[in-house]
Amino acid sequence: MKYSQPFQWEPGKVIQLSTELEKPSPFYLGYDTHKSFVKTLEEYAFDRLFFFTEPHLLSLYGQELYEELNEKFPCQLEFVPNGEKCKSFGILEEVCENLIAKNASKKSILLAFGGGTVGNIVGLAAGLIYRGIRFVEIPTSMTGQTDSTLSNKQAVNGATGKNHFGLYHSPIFIWADTKYLQTEPPSSRRSGIIEGIKNGFISDATFLDYLEEALNPQVKFSDEALYQLVHKIILSKLEILKKDPSEKGYGIVLEYGHTFGHAIEWLEKGKLSHGESVSFGMKIAAELGKELGLLSQEDVDRHYYLIEDKLGFNNPFPEDLTTQKIMNAMIADNKKTGRELRFILLERIGQCYNPEGDFLVTVDQQVVRKVLDNFIARQRQKTSVNLSDRVA
Numbered sequence: 378m379k380y381s382q383p384f385q386w387e388p389g390k391v392i393q394l395s396t397e398l399e400k401p402s403p404f405y406l407g408y409d410t411h412k413s414f415v416k417t418l419e420e421y422a423f424d425r426l427f428f429f430t431e432p433h434l435l436s437l438y439g440q441e442l443y444e445e446l447n448e449k450f451p452c453q454l455e456f457v458p459n460g461e462k463c464k465s466f467g468i469l470e471e472v473c474e475n476l477i478a479k480n481a482s483k484k485s486i487l488l489a490f491g492g493g494t495v496g497n498i499v500g501l502a503a504g505l506i507y508r509g510i511r512f513v514e515i516p517t518s519m520t521g522q523t524d525s526t527l528s529n530k531q532a533v534n535g536a537t538g539k540n541h542f543g544l545y546h547s548p549i550f551i552w553a554d555t556k557y558l559q560t561e562p563p564s565s566r567r568s569g570i571i572e573g574i575k576n577g578f579i580s581d582a583t584f585l586d587y588l589e590e591a592l593n594p595q596v597k598f599s600d601e602a603l604y605q606l607v608h609k610i611i612l613s614k615l616e617i618l619k620k621d622p623s624e625k626g627y628g629i630v631l632e633y634g635h636t637f638g639h640a641i642e643w644l645e646k647g648k649l650s651h652g653e654s655v656s657f658g659m660k661i662a663a664e665l666g667k668e669l670g671l672l673s674q675e676d677v678d679r680h681y682y683l684i685e686d687k688l689g690f691n692n693p694f695p696e697d698l699t700t701q702k703i704m705n706a707m708i709a710d711n712k713k714t715g716r717e718l719r720f721i722l723l724e725r726i727g728q729c730y731n732p733e734g735d736f737l738v739t740v741d742q743q744v745v746r747k748v749l750d751n752f753i754a755r756q757r758q759k760t761s762v763n764l765s766d767r768v769a
């Protein structure tokens with residue numbers, strides 16, 4: 378019911394939410410709101426603003442905003458590499474040393490203008506410099522607006538896995554303007570929405586009913602429909618965060634599909650996005666749930682229906698990925714929780730399995746292997762049927 382009603386939508390209008398975390402940040406949401414952003418920033422005292430973005434985002438939206446900010450405040454423009462490439466120790470060191478060389482002080486503010494990767498590297502740098510300076514996020518991707526900024530987790534990747542090095546650092550505020558999403562590539566938009574679908578699977582089946590109505594496989598939306606979608610995905614995540622503001626307890630359920638997903642993303646080295654990897658990860662996690670007698674075939678089918686038919690994430694499973702490679706990558710990535718393989722599993726749609734007070738469930742490696750073998754075999758079969766259909 379709470380997701381079926383549309384929110385009031387008015388270009389230029391800004392509403393204020395909160396990240397609901399242990400150290401909460403104001404979260405401003407609207408469409409076409411950059412004038413109000415400048416006014417909000419004026420409320421803070423700072424000596425310099427370091428404006429971080431990617432070159433192509435500056436030409437799309439950042440130039441006008443940067444020039445406006447530069448007229449009012451002492452500003453410095455800084456670039457980071459596009460996408461996941463910027464989440465490395467090398468880039469982190471460059472960013473931090475460069476800020477020191479340019480006399481960033483404890484009174485400076487860093488501004489992250491871009492997707493989740495820009496937010497993560499800038500947030501981590503802000504958390505490290507002088508043991509923590511202020512930063513602001515302007516997320517420009519679906520993932521940024523509905524997922525990564527609703528977390529104080531800032532991280533870079535390590536040699537053996539995603540987000541191995543990081544800390545918790547909260548922005549002074551987040552400014553999400555859904556107008557920026559207009560130019561986001563469809564695959565990146567899908568990557569953000571997939572985390573919204575995940576929120577439904579782990580905590581609220583009624584949210585999936587809304588998404589089933591709202592989504593289309595081309596991920597094309599009017600400005601208003603996109604605003605509604607973003608607003609509702611944000612609320613679906615806030616409902617989960619309210620139960621675990623520290624992000625260290627119940628919030629672990631947000632990792633549904635991520636044990637497989639992170640391994641797939643890591644092995645594909647940039648050829649698959651985070652979201653697409655997680656989309657495979659959730660389908661495999663559903664199959665694992667069924668193998669363990671938790672989920673029905675109908676629940677598993679709902680995963681495929683929402684991810685493939687409604688969201689349009691239906692690319693073939695990467696040819697080079699094998700059960701052995703995925704197992705090795707999951708074991709290597711799992712150092713933080715020990716050598717066992719542990720997964721978030723569903724006991725039904727909208728409810729995570731929590732057998733002994735722990736949502737991370739250890740599963741026998743032989744069972745995981747079997748599920749992966751079957752999943753990969755079915756994916757290969759599907760690809761060859763599609764290919765022969767095309768030839769015929």
Ligand SMILES: NC(=O)c1ccc[n+]([C@@H]2O[C@H](COP(=O)([O-])OP(=O)(O)OC[C@H]3O[C@@H](n4cnc5c(N)ncnc54)[C@H](O)[C@@H]3O)[C@@H](O)[C@H]2O)c1
Nearest residue numbers: 460461492493494517518520521525528530557560561565
């Ligand atoms: N801290 C957390 O809890 C958390 C949660 C979710 C994701 N993340 C992290 O976020 C990252 C993924 O974020 P992402 O999907 O935004 O990736 P991203 O930052 O790589 O952006 C995706 C692509 O979209 C482009 N892009 C962004 N905004 C655009 C726009 N308005 N118009 C045109 N192109 C645009 C970017 O240049 C990039 O090529 C991952 O590194 C993931 O680990 C962190």
